[in-house]
Amino acid sequence: MELGEDPLDWLKLLKFAKKNLSVAGEFTVGDLPRLTEIASNSSDKIKVNYSFYVENDTIPCLDGEISLNIYLTCQRCLEALPLSLELDFSLAFVKNENQAEGLSEHLEIYLFEDEEQSLIDLISDEILLSIPMVPKHDIDCLSSFRENNNYEQGKENPFAVLKNINKPMRARSKNGSTKK
Numbered sequence: 001m002e003l004g005e006d007p008l009d010w011l012k013l014l015k016f017a018k019k020n021l022s023v024a025g026e027f028t029v030g031d032l033p034r035l036t037e038i039a040s041n042s043s044d045k046i047k048v049n050y051s052f053y054v055e056n057d058t059i060p061c062l063d064g065e066i067s068l069n070i071y072l073t074c075q076r077c078l079e080a081l082p083l084s085l086e087l088d089f090s091l092a093f094v095k096n097e098n099q100a101e102g103l104s105e106h107l108e109i110y111l112f113e114d115e116e117q118s119l120i121d122l123i124s125d126e127i128l129l130s131i132p133m134v135p136k137h138d139i140d141c142l143s144s145f146r147e148n149n150n151y152e153q154g155k156e157n158p159f160a161v162l163k164n165i166n167k168p169m170r171a172r173s174k175n176g177s178t179k180k
């Protein structure tokens, strides 16, 4: 069953959840527009397994696994930076915050406000969240750039989604204040 292209609306979500629909599918990196902006290997596969189920009698949930190789650009030397990602996620879709009460802690609450939601977008979110904001080789690939914190210069930062985490200067001394 091809779900990727079909937008999910609330009724579909409920239906899939009640049926405990389980899908194994494949995309390519190029199928995910927001990934192609930062990845150079658009023809490589992304494997996705996901299953829908119902929690607390009414809440549609989605467990998923994503595995892919992605080639980013090292922000230090500007050469290719391959990453191998294996991700798990568990989402609970709610229409309002009240519905989130009493749900298992491991579920990430997803406020379903839009009329419909594409699965491709959900998968893109998960992948983008797992990618370092400033991808760099582990080794000191360009020693002249060592400890240079001017990440903002050069190309437009493709990780704008996560931008707030990278607050300049001021909040330096505080740790862990960016995540709740």
Ligand SMILES: [Zn+2]
Pocket: 074, 075, 076, 077, 078, 079, 136, 137, 141, 142
């Ligand atoms: Zn590098």
